[in-house]
Amino acid sequence: MLVFWVFVSILIVAAAGYFLGRTRALSSAGGDIRQLHSVPGYHGTNVFLFTAVPSLLVMAIWLLVQPLAVQNAVTSMIPADAVPAGSSMSIIMADVQRVADGLDTAIQAGAMTEEQASSLDAASTDVRERLAKVGVALAGDVRPEVLKAAQRYRALTATGSLSLAIVSVVLALGGFVMAWRQIAPRFRARNTVEAFVKGLLIAAASIAILTTVGIVLSLIFNTIEFFGLYPATDFFFGLTWVPSFGGGSELGILPLLWGTLYISFIALAVAVPIGLMAAIYLSEYASPMVRNFAKPLLEVLAGIPTIVYGLFALLTVGPLLLSVFGDNTVGWMQAGTAVMTAGLVMGIMLIPFVSSLSDDIINAVPQAMRDGSLGLGATHSETIKQVVLPAALPGIVGAILLAASRAIGETMIVVLGAGAAARLSLNPFDAMTTVTAKIVSQLTGDADFASPEALVAFALGMTLFVITLGLNILALYIVRKYREQYE
Amino acid sequence: MTDVTTGLLPSGRPNADETAKRTKARNAAEARFKLYGIVAIAIGLFFLVALLFSIITNGVGAFQQTFVKVSIPLNAEQIAAAEKSVVKTSKYRAMIEAALADKIMAAGYKTEFTDPRKLGDILSSSAAAQLREHVLANPGDAGKTIDFQFLASSRVDGYLKGRVTRAALAEDKNLDAGHLDLVDQMKADGTVVKHFNWDFITGSDASDSRPEQAGIGVSMLGSLFMMLVVLFLALPIGVAASIYLEEFAPQNRWTDLIEVNIANLAAVPSIVFGILGLAAFIQFANLPQSAPLVGGLVLTLMTLPTIIISTRASLKAVPPSIREGALGIGASKMQAVFHHVLPLAMPGILTGTIIGLAQALGETAPLLLIGMVGFIASNYPDGIADGFLHPNSAMPAQIFEWAKRADPAFYERAWGGIIILLIFLAIMNITAIILRRRFERRW
Known part of the structure; x- marks a missing residue:
């Protein structure tokens, strides 16, 4: 939710930047539009782009990378010998995820406070039953290391979102100030805007490539995992x-x-x-x-x-x-x-x-x-x-x-x-x-x-x-x- | 020269008989060949007609539903008792059954049943919930006698529509032939009526045991939210990518790679996009399962190539003189494209986008993998954010869901859903055609 509001406020600041930039460009030329290299609209657009694009880009990348980073940090918390035979790390991580989501739901439903959720102890409380009360069904009893990992997972995610908010707001304001200070009658705003737009066009065209890469990666990684569990020759030549x-x-x-x-x-x-x-x-x-x-x-x-x-x-x-x-x-x-x-x-x-x-x-x-x-x-x-x-x-x-x-x-x-x-x-x-x-x-x-x-x-x-x-x-x-x- | 002809004409001169024969054979071959073509087209058109006929005859029934009119005296004590009990609807059910039995007694229908519970089998199991909702919404009605129209059970409905026969009921535990005699009498004097069923269009899906209550409204909303995602992502990205490729891209390896990629993506099976959605959006990015947002993202990736291909075609159709004119009076390349070429190409772009959206609206396979099937879309989303993020179904996924269920009463719903889906597709395609006819410019 925090991320959503940050997103909205960045957009608002950027939109304001457009109008402010336009006015400032005009006034920097003393109201005489002929003194400007680019029309005021380009100066405004320049401010808008420098405010919104870098910060939103960082935001998008951050949102993609954060779950991975958190996952890694949490995975390292679970000792290898805690993985029971016949199970695997990814099954345990799925459990952790489910417990963490369950705690979130419980807090939203008002069944727990934030502190309770982060200080729950698997030895003294039946977490499964408490979560079942708010409608979160878990497959088995929650083991202590899973609960610990889930709490850590939540804490890291919360820290991540907070720092994301700070970083993207700082970037947005930085971009705003930078573009704002550039405004001057001789500033070639149109050229920068056009270069920027061209960059965006190239990015859009590359999405086709990204899709293919995404398809190939999602297929390859899971296929390799499958062949680790099941022999490839049996798969390709099996008759049943x-x-x-x-x-x-x-x-x-x-x-x-x-x-x-x-x-x-x-x-x-x-x-x-x-x-x-x-x-x-x-x-x-x-x-x-x-x-x-x-x-x-x-x-x-x-x-x-x-x-x-x-x-x-x-x-x-x-x-x-x-x-x-x-x-x-x-x-x-x-x-x-x-x-x-x-x-x-x-x-x-x-x-x-x-x-x-x-x-x-x-x-x-x-x-x-x-x-x-x-x-x-x-x-x-x-x-x-x-x-x-x-x-x-x-x-x-x-x-x-x-x-x-x-x-x-x-x-x-x-x-x-x-x-x-x-x-x-x-x-x-x-x-x-x-x-x-x-x-x-x-x-x-x-x-x-x-x-x-x-x-x-x-x-x-x-x-x-x-x-x-x-x-x-x-x-x-x-x-x-x-x-x-x-x- | 003569060597060639000797084989055909042994005498060296045309033999009138043989020539006539050969001409006849050749003309016959010509006529046959032409006939094959006509037959091929006729077969194609026959399939189209058969398909549409099958859809309409099977699906029209879903828009009609059988209702049973019952007047129920609402008694404040009974209501209070019902509200206190654990299974509240069972008490309401008993009230309805008693009222129905009274009505049958009063009207003097001949029936072998005396147990009100047995009589109540002609009603849908949703009747009790409907009564309870009314009571809770209108507390002032206590003490009055209110006329209700309850859904008839799907077997009764099927009987009146000709789907359920008496022979088939012999093996059915839910309803006896005796019920049908009763229904015949009630139908004759207007207690059982069949009329247009708005709930099918606006309602929500119901569980396996209540086909008579199932509607497609909620999944229609799911489809709507997905289409919004597709429109707001695929249109700008597709147009931007096409502008770059068509107007700015230098001829090099990278752009070649992009071009080949787009051509191939357009032909990748849709189920593979489903796998991508599952792995990338749900497993990797942890987006919620079954959410229209995820469905929209997957369909966006799927429709992008279509939109890019049609946008490039319409950009290409704008004559170079427009660009040159703009450049000649001092516009930059970017200005020429955005101020002059793009507006002129817009009708073509919109047509392509609508066709891409229509394709996305009917697509089912990728939605199966991201969990939009098997989910019973029983609640309307509350609010916009919920509409994007809360699990929902989509029209084609809902149709698939109904087709999989065991009760044949759901098949009628599936066909009916198809009629609605095809109406949407027809509207979109006709809009596209009109746009093209109205705004297309020939240079």
Whole structure:
């Protein structure tokens, strides 16, 4: 809360700085605007930026680093021999965190005073019961070293926030004074402001890089932790997937990869012929009226959220397929959720994706090539099959690869439509599961993040990320190469 | 030259018969090929129609709900006794059941049940809480007889909507076929009515046993707060990044890296952003789980590439003469961009932003990982800060939650939720199209 008010007051000071700076600039030129190098607004903006930006930047970095630093300091308080067998440091730290949060809640609820919270003693009071009274449920009794650590954690956090407030306010005032004293008729305020703004623009552009770095780091660290608990060879080459949170799980990725690829294959088998033929018809045959009508309608399919397709698979397509292939007729299908259900619905979702990409690519084939072929007496369809499509082939392959990467990364349709059983089977009417569906099931629920059963989701995510990234880079490379050919 | 043709025309001269045959075959191939195209488009459109048909037929029911009208004599002593007991609602429940039994006796319906408790099964279990709320809010009503409309139980509702059949009730412990005979009679004289259900749109989610009470209002607010976060972060950051890349960036390794990065981020599966959100915002930065703030941050990262790509396209569409004109009369490069190029590109930027927001609104997978599912969104957030930080659900997550529940009555809610979600998406996309049509400038 303190941090929030500091934030607000920095903004207020900075806003005041803008108006004061503007007035001072004008008065420094004796009210004659022609004496100034930059218009007064730039002087004001300069004050605003120097007041707000450095202090808010420090604030943001501080807020990111503080939990880490506090965590480290507290971790060193817990002796290594206090970690029971079968547990780990991160589990204990999670306990510490929970107790500390619980104490905060208790103080807010008025069940404890600040002093009581910091002087509680695990030996003399039942902390768990006291916290339960204010609605904080703890899994087990609070051990003395955990309570100590939690109290230390709170103390350090409080000190941290206080120093953060002081540092950022000092920085804001310092920036204000500095920019204020610079104001003079000859001061090139516009140039400094523009340099500043350019810096901000570069920072914004770098967020894309930061996101990628964040994704890679969050995947890598947790994956390494997972491979420390579970052998990598068993993960990559294991043929069974039987997670059990009690321990003794078998976490082989192959059945999941098989399910993913099988579903994606069916989806592409639906989407590619339909999407490609639709694109050919729309770009080569259709009258403008048909094109203007059919193209946006097909693209509506692309704008529908995947949760809708998931529900469609679960409640409409699944039962429909079951009534055709189920026990009453041929008996191939046991339940509505199956590879076929998910694959078919995902195929529907991908139709507009394939068709609009192929449409662009077919349109990029130069008209001269078509004219040449038609001039030699080929029919329209012969021209398309023997001239346009071969010329567009690399681009179309790129589009299909992009669609494949979409299919592999799709989550909601398979979570709802494909079933939950991990199996290696050839029957498309069997329920199977995919990498994405298992990421969801391993990370939702109350699993503790330190167990291999939860951490495996990060290894799965890493695999998924590497596969889709590879496909995307390949596809973008092919498409780009192809475009250059005709530009 | 003749070598090539000999294979086709053995005589060296066109054979009229064969040419005619070949022409026919070629024309047939042409017609077939064209037909394939038409069939492909027809299949695509058929899927669209099937999808929309399935959504509407299944979902419309959620907007109607069955209510039972009961007049309850409020007795001050009974209320006082109920307030003193441990499980307060059970006493209120008994009051409702007694009133219902009286009503049934008075109206002379034929029924095999005599136990008021058994009769009460046609009412939702939320009825007691509704009565209690009314009593607490209007203490002056004690002694009067008040007309109430209580929600009917989801089985009764399903029966009137055709979802629950008598055959299906045979295996159901909650309701008997005898109840349905009673409901038929009550429906005939207007004691049981079906009307538009505002609570579905404005209400909160309910627990597994009360599908008739569940609504999407609270998760709609959750979605709203997330969209605010996305709008206020993704729009400025996306526009700033695009301006830099399009107008200022020198051609070097760093900008190349950024460009490749953005192209790839746009194609990263959304679930991976969920993993990032879980690891970075919840595990690392200790932000609260299930909070719309965290959901908004994740969706911001996800929509940034979309916004950047469309913003760059609209900046590129502003002709260089505008920049040159501004520079020519002495503006700095920054002034040329901010005073002239950016305002002209604004309609395109807004269109791209709205489309990005629509995409974020419908996204579910990353929200699953940051804990916005499995949480029962039963309370409205109190205040703005609470709206951002307090656990909540979001519309697509709420729909997923309903789809997972065992009771088929929730499926109707899920479809109904989809209708609302699609209405929002349609409004956003239509706004984007109108903006583009209205303000787009061709140079």
